[in-house]
Amino acid sequence: MATEIPSEESNYIKISLLILKISQRAVQLKFDTEFHPDCLQETLDRNIDKLRELQRMNRINQHQWTLLFPSKGKPSSEKYEKYDITLMINLIRNLTDIQIRSELPSPTQVSVGDDLSRIQYYRIKIAHMDSCMVEDGDFNIYWEDIAQ
Numbered sequence: 001m002a003t004e005i006p007s008e009e010s011n012y013i014k015i016s017l018l019i020l021k022i023s024q025r026a027v028q029l030k031f032d033t034e035f036h037p038d039c040l041q042e043t044l045d046r047n048i049d050k051l052r053e054l055q056r057m058n059r060i061n062q063h064q065w066t067l068l069f070p071s072k073g074k075p076s077s078e079k080y081e082k083y084d085i086t087l088m089i090n091l092i093r094n095l096t097d098i099q100i101r102s103e104l105p106s107p108t109q110v111s112v113g114d115d116l117s118r119i120q121y122y123r124i125k126i127a128h129m130d131s132c133m134v135e136d137g138d139f140n141i142y143w144e145d146i147a148q
Contacts, residue, residue, distance in 0.1 A: 008133035015134055015142050016126055023119045023146060024085050028077050030112065031088040034096050041074050047095055059090055089120045107145060115148075122146055 005013075035043050044051065051068065054060045060068070064087045068075050077083045093100040098113045104121045105114040122142060134142065 006133070008131075008135055011134035011136065011139035012126070012129070012132045015122070015139065015146070018143065018146055019085075019119065019123050019126055023123070024082075027085050027088050027116065027119060028083070030116065031077050031083070031092060034092055034098070035077075037076055037078075040076065043095065044068055044075060050094060054090065054094060059094075060087070085119060085123050089116055092116060104145075107148070110148070118145060118148075 051060065051065075055065055064083075067083060067087065077088065089100060092098050098116065099111075100113050100120065101117045102121070103117070105117050122145070
């Protein structure tokens, strides 16, 4: 017997997939534009002191550090385990001039930094929800805001 998923749970699942799959790919495309895969190793090496400071401040965890500086091969946002949204946005925020904020930008703010801020804001919001439910009204707002 099939059980219907409540609307609020379905909304949570849809928003989660939008953030973790579709938005992740959008962030990766921007990341690869800012840090071309052919130059990523050189960029990371050039910014090693800043990256160590981010690691010291717990802004880069050990797993992320291993992805940035693998024991074999070159770092890549696509190879092996993909860089997650948090790592890519952290690097864009700290190694480029793109302004990424912690708060949610208004819908009229549509710069690249605003869009990345929006994705990061909702990723954190969804990751820290206790109920795994999103009300219909909130779903429509979140979806529209993220999809833009």
